[in-house]
Amino acid sequence: MIRPTLHLFTHPALYILLTLAVYALSLRLHRRWAWIHPLLSASVALIFLLWVLHIPYASYNTGGGVFTTLLGPATVALGVPMYKQGIKLKATLPRLSLVVFAGSAVGMVTAGGVASLCGASHRMVMSALPKSVTTPIAIEVSRSLHGDPAITAAMVLLTGLLGSVIGPGILRLVRIPHDHAVGAAVGASSHAIGTASLFRSSEVRGSVSSLAMALAGIFTSVLAMLLNLYWRARGAGHPW
Template sequence: MADLAGGALSIAATLLAYALARRLAERTGSALVNPVLVAVAVLVAALRLLHVDYAAYDHGARWVGWLLGPAVVALGIPLAAQMDEIARRGRSILLSIVAGSAAGIAAAAGTAALLGGSRRVVLSLVPRAVTTPIALGIAERIGGIPSLSAALVIGTGVVGAVVGPVLLRALGITSRTAWGLAMGASSHGVGTARAAEEGEVEGASAGLAIGLMGVATALLAPVAAWVLEFAIGPR
């Protein structure tokens, strides 16, 4: 019974924090006030203040997270609606994503190694370039910490949802497919949620980018791990 009440409470707290964060984002109109970022910050602060551990919170809140599955499936709807537009650009999309995947792995793992990261941290950063469920599998295979990789994917996505639109505007990106692809490829689910707010072409491109990025990184990650063996030595 206490379990059930606690579960309902953490769901209610999650919805409340998100609703407040969303209202704040609308009120300020600032890219820095990302609803996910604000809601997460508020909830982490509240849990720490009240000495509630993550497991107790997650017990109820994971039902909110569970809706991510149907939401990802729903990305197939704009994708189907925009298919003709996307198919015409098929070759350029594949090329951009493969280049982006390679650049992302090299930059993340390379920078972490140069800054003195431990072996497990560097290897956990290799699959950071893909969406959470795929990252778990890749990290396990090459010797990183799976749950750290997953957490870093979300963390990067939250930062990307804030920084991405600002940077893309500064770069003069006007193509809606290029905008969506860049957001989905760099910031995954959180970036795709941001892109879906922008428009249907952006949302469809971002959803597609997650899938393609997942395949490209799954294929490139073992190569990256092999190169890192030489760079930072075997375990």
């Protein structure tokens, strides 16, 4: 994987700069052609650049990893939209919680169920369970269930990307056009990536979505915790 290539690009700051530049360009591209998801164009461009310049991913990540580290604080920062929307949507909050709870439970059951029906190993099934919630939460949930955090991260990213590209269209197709419903559905299924793309088009959708994704993150961790406690209570530990 890592080729022993001589290259001049070794300073982490350069990789931070590279990531920022790719991001800025992809946002500009998105403003011009709205259907190009900035995350998709940015990552494709970055993968291409690393490949052309013979930069191993491991050395890119000495700088790029800074952004990954910031995902933790970014999750905590969700408290602000949650607080603001929670106050604004006080009357709907219990109903929204119920809706998101149902979505999270259905998501975990279908993700695990379909993966195991398709013959995935137990470890892969556990890695699939938290795929609907934002990366820093999903990785920790996956670890607590003895899944593979890298596989989980891959599924989380692809789910978020796919959901933010096709989610609003599918909901329009089944005649669910309301901002609150779209926000709740995209937030619960496509977490931060979906929320970020909704924010670019509608404040209301984005706000409901950020509340929904934070709730989904909490509910999914609680459900995973209960699953773990159940296994521990049976005294058998994990069933493998």
